[in-house]
Amino acid sequence: MSSATRIVICGGGAIGAATAYFASRRGAHVTVIERHAVAGAASGKSGGFLALDWCRGSALDELARRSFRLHAELSAELGDPWGYRRLTTYAGYAVKDDAGRGAPGRPWLAQRVAITSRLGTPDTTALVEPRAFTTGLMRAAEAHGAVLRHAPVIDVVRDGSGAARGVALAEGEIVEGDAVVIAMGPWSLLAARWLPLPAVFGHKGHSLVFETGGSIPAEALFLEYREASGEILTPELFPRADGTTWVCAISTLGPVPLDPADVAPDAGAHARLEALCRNISPALAAAPIKARQACFRPVTADGLPLIGAVPGIEGAYVATGHSVWGMLNAPATGEAMSEMVLAGAAQRVDLAPFAPGRLPPLDDADF
Ligand SMILES: Cc1cc2nc3c(=O)[nH]c(=O)nc-3n(C[C@H](O)[C@H](O)[C@H](O)COP(=O)(O)OP(=O)(O)OC[C@H]3O[C@@H](n4cnc5c(N)ncnc54)[C@H](O)[C@@H]3O)c2cc1C
Structure with a gap:
């Protein structure tokens, strides 16, 4: 396809925004259709x-390495409105009382937390504020001419030969295109009714964002924490460049609501997470909570993303199922999708392990 190609991207998450950015930068006419809100x-x-x-x-290694490099390049090129920062990353554990070895030199951590190893250095680990990253890429795509529309996509439109030629919106409008990219995260499952696509599931995660100012240095933590009930949680703690600290734990397998606006936390999950945070860090205990969040990461049957052409349907593509590495892998995914649609093949990473046709498509009986 030529650079005058019209590409309709369904979904304004990190994967849709990155695809929009790289494709519009190459001159394609991009329309992103987002049901709820970008990011x-x-x-x-x-x-x-x-x-x-x-x-x-793992099969993700090449994609991850390319993406890590692209994150640094994108933040430099686009003025870093998303607080890209390199950091050191540690592993540790927290015991129930103050009997841990403590973390000397880290007054922001409680005595019950012991640091056991260094997992990454500023050369190998980094952080972005994900909403600013995703909206920043979308704005950069719009600066290259991409158009953002807010509406639910309800179908893929085909021509007489069966090729994808656009999408249908809930209001009845058709948005025409030469290529359609499904990037609806866990809601890509809906597209398995429109195209021969395998299942995508949603795993729910809960998180809190604290206003910690400068009280926590640029150190990410991956901890083990035993609750009074005996259950082991594995909280992750990421201090951001904007003076907030994000903490998550507690994943569940609840049903994904049809409307992304209806995603809600499990009862009691945030209270458990808040108690954990106040137990592991006096800085978190003193900090106001800015956001209580729940969201679904998209997961496939074999744990690898679906990135590539939909088998047998000319003009149809999918990019989803990135599970726990969707923010990391968004740039190389977007770059590869733009190359695949506009130049016929990805040029910098091998997408073969992510071919959508490796998994069986759903059929009507599965719904
Ligand atoms: C708690 C948690 C922590 C995580 N931490 C990290 C991390 O530290 N690093 C990392 O790399 N990854 C992380 N991830 C994974 C990462 O967030 C996801 O892989 C990534 O956000 C998926 O992006 P996406 O664009 O595929 O999907 P989404 O962000 O889900 O975007 C899909 C979009 O499609 C839209 N949509 C849905 N239905 C329709 C429709 N019918 N028409 C139009 N639009 C529609 C939705 O509204 C949504 O905006 C984490 C995930 C969770 C849940």
Whole structure:
């Protein structure tokens, strides 16, 4: 397809925004259609943690390494409105009382927290504020001519030969295109009714954002924490450049609501998380809570994303299922999708492990 190609991208999360950015930068006529809000789902509520080499040994390694590099380039090129920062990353554990070894030199951590190892350095780990990253990429795409529309996509429109030629919106309007990219996160499951696509599931995660100002340095933490009930939680704590600190734990497998605006936390999950935070850090205990969040990460049956052409349907593409690494892998995914649609193949990463046709498509009986 030529650079005059009209690309309709369904979904304004990090994957849709990155695809819009790279495709519009190459001159394509891009329309992004978002049902709820750009970054209104996981791409605005996630941790935003990035790692160069934590996917080594897996099929994701090349995509992750390319993405880590692109994150640094994008923040430099686009003026870093999303607080890109390199940081050191540690592992540790918290015991129930003050009997831990403590974390010397870290007054913001409670005595019950012991740091056990360094997982990453500023050369290998980094952080972005995910909502600002996603909206920033979308704005940059719009500066290259991309158009953002707010509406639910309800179908993919095909021509007489069966090729995808646009999408239908809930109000009845058709948005025409030469290519359609499904990037609706866990809601990509809906597109399995429109195209031969495998299942995408949603795993719910809960998080809190604290106003910590300068009280916590640029150190990310991955902890083990035993609750009074004996249950082990694995909180992650990411201090951001904007003076907030994001903490998550407590994942569940609740049903994904049809409307992304209806995602709600499980009863009691935020209270548990808040108690944990106040137990592991006097700085968190003293800090006001800015946001209480829940969101779904998109997951496939084999844990790898779906990135590529939909088998047998000319003009139809999918980019979803990035699970816990969607913020990290958004840039290389967007770059590869733009290359695939506009130049016929991805040029910098091998998308073969992510071919949508590797998993069986759903059929009507599955719904
Ligand atoms: C708690 C938690 C923490 C995480 N932490 C990290 C992390 O630290 N690092 C990392 O790399 N990744 C992290 N992730 C994973 C990452 O957030 C996701 O992989 C990523 O956000 C997925 O992006 P997406 O664009 O595919 O989907 P989404 O962000 O879900 O975006 C999909 C968009 O599609 C829209 N949509 C839905 N239906 C329709 C429709 N019918 N028509 C039009 N639009 C529609 C939705 O409104 C939504 O905006 C985390 C995830 C969770 C849940």
